[in-house]
Amino acid sequence: xxxxxxxxxxxxxxxxxxxxxxxxxxxxxxxxxxxxxxxxxxxxxxxxxxxxxxxxxxxxxxxxxxxxxxxxxxxxxxxxxxxxxxxxxxxxxxxxxxxxxxxxxxxxxxxxxxxxxxxxxxxxxxxxxxxxxxxxxxxxxxxxxxxxxxxxxxxxxxxxxxxxxxxxxxxxxxxxxxxxxxxxxxxxxxxxxxxxxxxxxxxxxxxxxxxxxxxxxxxxxxxxxxxxxxxxxxxxxxxxxxxxxxxxxxxxxxxxxxxxxxxxxxxxxxxxxxxxxxxxxxxxxxxxxxxxxxxxxxxxxxxxxxxxxxxxxxxxxxxxxxxxxxxxxxxxxxxxxxxxxxxxxxxxxxxxxxxxxxxxxxxxxxxxxxxxxxxxxxxxxxxxxxxxxxxxxxxxxxxxxxxxxxxxxxxxxxxxxxxxxxxxxxxxxxxxxxxxxxxxxxxxxxxxxxxxxxxxxxxxxxxxxxxxxxxxxxxxxxxxxxxxxxxxxxxxxxxxxxxxxxxxxxxxxxxxxxxxxxxxxxxxxxxxxxxxxxxxxxxxxxxxxxxxxxxxxxxxxxxxxxxxxxxxxxxxxxxxxxxxxxxxxxxxxxxxxxxx
DNA sequence: ATCCAATGAAACC
DNA sequence: TGGTTTCCCTTGGA
Numbered sequence: 001x002x003x004x005x006x007x008x009x010x011x012x013x014x015x016x017x018x019x020x021x022x023x024x025x026x027x028x029x030x031x032x033x034x035x036x037x038x039x040x041x042x043x044x045x046x047x048x049x050x051x052x053x054x055x056x057x058x059x060x061x062x063x064x065x066x067x068x069x070x071x072x073x074x075x076x077x078x079x080x081x082x083x084x085x086x087x088x089x090x091x092x093x094x095x096x097x098x099x100x101x102x103x104x105x106x107x108x109x110x111x112x113x114x115x116x117x118x119x120x121x122x123x124x125x126x127x128x129x130x131x132x133x134x135x136x137x138x139x140x141x142x143x144x145x146x147x148x149x150x151x152x153x154x155x156x157x158x159x160x161x162x163x164x165x166x167x168x169x170x171x172x173x174x175x176x177x178x179x180x181x182x183x184x185x186x187x188x189x190x191x192x193x194x195x196x197x198x199x200x201x202x203x204x205x206x207x208x209x210x211x212x213x214x215x216x217x218x219x220x221x222x223x224x225x226x227x228x229x230x231x232x233x234x235x236x237x238x239x240x241x242x243x244x245x246x247x248x249x250x251x252x253x254x255x256x257x258x259x260x261x262x263x264x265x266x267x268x269x270x271x272x273x274x275x276x277x278x279x280x281x282x283x284x285x286x287x288x289x290x291x292x293x294x295x296x297x298x299x300x301x302x303x304x305x306x307x308x309x310x311x312x313x314x315x316x317x318x319x320x321x322x323x324x325x326x327x328x329x330x331x332x333x334x335x336x337x338x339x340x341x342x343x344x345x346x347x348x349x350x351x352x353x354x355x356x357x358x359x360x361x362x363x364x365x366x367x368x369x370x371x372x373x374x375x376x377x378x379x380x381x382x383x384x385x386x387x388x389x390x391x392x393x394x395x396x397x398x399x400x401x402x403x404x405x406x407x408x409x410x411x412x413x414x415x416x417x418x419x420x421x422x423x424x425x426x427x428x429x430x431x432x433x434x435x436x437x438x439x440x441x442x443x444x445x446x447x448x449x450x451x452x453x454x455x456x457x458x459x460x461x462x463x464x465x466x467x468x469x470x471x472x473x474x475x476x477x478x479x480x481x482x483x484x485x486x487x488x489x490x491x492x493x494x495x496x497x498x499x500x501x502x503x504x505x506x507x508x509x510x511x512x513x514x515x516x517x518x519x520x521x522x523x524x525x526x527x528x529x530x531x532x533x534x535x536x537x538x539x540x541x542x543x544x545x546x547x548x549x550x551x552x553x554x555x556x557x558x559x560x561x562x563x564x565x566x567x568x569x570x571x572x573x574x575x576x577x578x579x580x581x582x583x584x585x586x587x588x589x590x591x592x593x594x595x596x
Numbered sequence: 597a598t599c600c601a602a603t604g605a606a607a608c609c
Numbered sequence: 610t611g612g613t614t615t616c617c618c619t620t621g622g623a
Contacts, residue, residue: 111617112616112617113617120617120618121617121618122618127618128618129617129618130617133617136617136618145618205619205620346604365604365605390605390606391604391605391606410605434618436617436618437604437605438604438616438618438619439602439603439604439605439616439619440601440602440603440604440619440620441619441620463618463619464618465618472618474618497619497620498618498619498620516619516620516621517620517621
């Protein structure tokens with residue numbers, strides 16, 4: 001069996017190619033073999049336009065004369081009819097074959113360090129590190145990811161506290177506040193199987209996800225374009241995208257605790273909006289750039305956002321280190337902006353303490369996470385300061401007691417402070433985990449499981465890939481933060497892209513993942529409503545007809561009448577996949593649903 | 597197949 | 610402090 005590369009699967013779901021013409025699609029990659037091509041017909045035969053062909057031919061000719069083996073191309077290119085094209089094609093193929101050996105004779109050059117004698121990159125589905133660079137996982141020198149001590153089979157490294165950071169206050173706290181918390185951890189329920197998904201729901205990558213606080217099946221998603229998606233994943237095809245709320249990246253969102261029909265969003269366009277989910281109409285709370293664009297040094301963007309329901313405050317922070325408080329009722333700022341991180345640096349995350357909402361956490365690009373009291377805000381005077389090796393992507397209080405802190409930093413470490421009252425100088429634990437920064441990905445954020453009373457389970461996507469039976473996949477990791485152990489790595493053969501955004505449902509055993517422009521809903525295997533059998537992973541897809549036409553290829557075990565039903569029901573194409581696995585393509589909306 | 601661009605932090609001067 | 614360059618397992622589209 002040939003090795004699977006990371007891209008060998010999804011591109012065959014041609015639906016995604018929005019601007020492509022049918023002829024391009026059909027001719028690509030042998031998707032249709034000769035015997036299936038009966039209905040193609042007419043002018044659809046040509047793939048490249050004469051103009052392109054000419055340019056290509058010229059380029060070829062040039063290459064030819066350089067390599068000194070040119071032979072009367074004029075005769076071949078003089079004609080512009082079909083036969084000419086096919087001749088040209090076969091001629092090109094021959095040339096390709098001829099040229100191939102030249103490349104093989106080239107010296108091995110590492111694309112990472114440009115050195116010779118070794119090569120970095122994918123060998124099949126396994127990535128080979130450049131030995132001259134620090135380990136891609138733990139950032140230490142002297143070894144590569146392959147031999148990193150933090151990557152022992154399915155476990156990640158954990159660095160225990162450098163010293164015992166617990167003091168007497170800590171124990172008092174344990175006695176008084178944590179009495180109701182079970183000491184024995186429940187068995188974690190891991191949502192590990194894809195239940196349904198929307199492929200290419202958004203037009204840009206997903207930046208954040210949020211479950212509706214009362215409606216169990218509704219998921220909100222924000223993207224890099226500033227759009228807000230609403231999806232009822234129980235009624236799979238009930239979905240909306242609101243496009244006119246923000247003009248660029250929607251960084252964070254939070255439901256209005258006083259009215260769960262509205263949601264607050266912060267964006268890099270410098271505004272906070274309160275959007276009605278029914279109408280999609282945004283209400284502008286704050287605009288930091290009322291005078292428009294005056295260069296990047298003046299343009300203010302809003303990142304961190306949270307809501308203090310007790311005080312009726314929306315707290316947001318910008319890319320210059322400032323915090324803003326907005327009253328939810330009057331929609332007015334309650335005070336002047338306060339500098340809470342190093343001036344000129346981005347504050348990416350804010351989180352209010354679940355028990356004492358006047359306390360909140362901030363984190364940002366100055367490599368710090370800090371605790372603040374909203375009643376006593378003063379620039380530079382925080383209640384606690386937690387240093388990190390790199391930018392801090394997120395900092396969250398634990399969901400029930402709010403006494404633990406979980407942070408994700410770009411130094412590839414997750415840090416846990418077991419008590420906010422203890423010494424914050426060093427974390428209780430550091431867990432080495434691959435969640436590297438990459439400008440093209442949404443930043444990874446480790447998040448608590450909101451249902452875990454023991455406050456130990458956290459979820460975070462993994463950057464680095466692993467070779468799973470010849471396919472490079474990036475699992476979503478479930479980590480027991482009390483031990484640093486990897487509890488589960490969740491993956492699906494057909495999701496070959498990184499899943500930086502993951503949200504666990506506040507009540508159900510469900511996880512939502514945002515990967516690139518798509519959203520996936522996971523459930524535990526035994527609870528999954530639509531899936532039975534183990535071989536779903538090995539499903540095979542086959543292309544069907546479009547625009548109401550009968551499928552070109554007969555569908556497995558399904559009659560043509562059935563497929564017509566599907567076509568009329570969804571007004572769309574159908575892709576039949578083995579067992580109960582279907583792709584439904586919607587050419588009108590250029591969106592696809594998968595359900596199991 | 598192969599190339600390109602989008603675009604963010606940090607190192608370097 | 611500020612402009613410039615580099616980066617290191619991306620993704621999707623041309």
